[in-house]
Amino acid sequence: MRMQITVGKNLYQVELEPSDGGYEVTVNGKPFKVKATPEGFFIGGKLYSVSVGTNHGGAVKAEVNGKGFEALILDVAKATVKKSEEAPIVKPSAPVTGGRGGKVLAAPMPGKIVKVLVALNQTVKAGDVVLILEAMKMENEIRSPFAGKVKEIRVSAGTGVAAEEPLILMD
Numbered sequence: 001m002r003m004q005i006t007v008g009k010n011l012y013q014v015e016l017e018p019s020d021g022g023y024e025v026t027v028n029g030k031p032f033k034v035k036a037t038p039e040g041f042f043i044g045g046k047l048y049s050v051s052v053g054t055n056h057g058g059a060v061k062a063e064v065n066g067k068g069f070e071a072l073i074l075d076v077a078k079a080t081v082k083k084s085e086e087a088p089i090v091k092p093s094a095p096v097t098g099g100r101g102g103k104v105l106a107a108p109m110p111g112k113i114v115k116v117l118v119a120l121n122q123t124v125k126a127g128d129v130v131l132i133l134e135a136m137k138m139e140n141e142i143r144s145p146f147a148g149k150v151k152e153i154r155v156s157a158g159t160g161v162a163a164e165e166p167l168i169l170m171d
Helices: none
Strands: 001-006 008-020 022-025 030-037 042-044 046-048 051-052 057-062 068-077 105-108 110-114 127-133 138-145 150-154 167-171
Touching: 127 167
Parallel strands: none
Antiparallel strands: 001 008, 001 068, 008 022, 022 030, 030 042, 042 046, 051 057, 057 068, 105 167, 110 127, 127 138, 150 167
């Protein structure tokens, strides 16, 4: 299972695989052996007392060795670019031409926009790279899943985005 976990301003890329009665957990490329016990989790031979609150749409409150944290958890396998009929329409700060008939390119994961590679009214082919999104210190090329003309760009370089947040609207 692959996840991205945001704690405060820190973003962690996490992979979790069952292994020898425990788990092999990789955090930002660094592997750890984890074993769950009734007392907590053994990680690298050290016991951590962990308590996790209710998960509300990926947002959780947790306590590790008595210290509280709030985290946002994204299951990367479920984070996909949504087409307009699936993506929520968010009221923009400026009018959107094309309305509900348009296509919405949404963020596949939380991160920061590094570079926008398209301009308003530019024609884009399916598969064209339209922006670069940094997540977990990795730059990801975000490609358009459809062809069309760029009608609205809702982000710019340096903008932080949440998973499934609309980035570009096209017709």
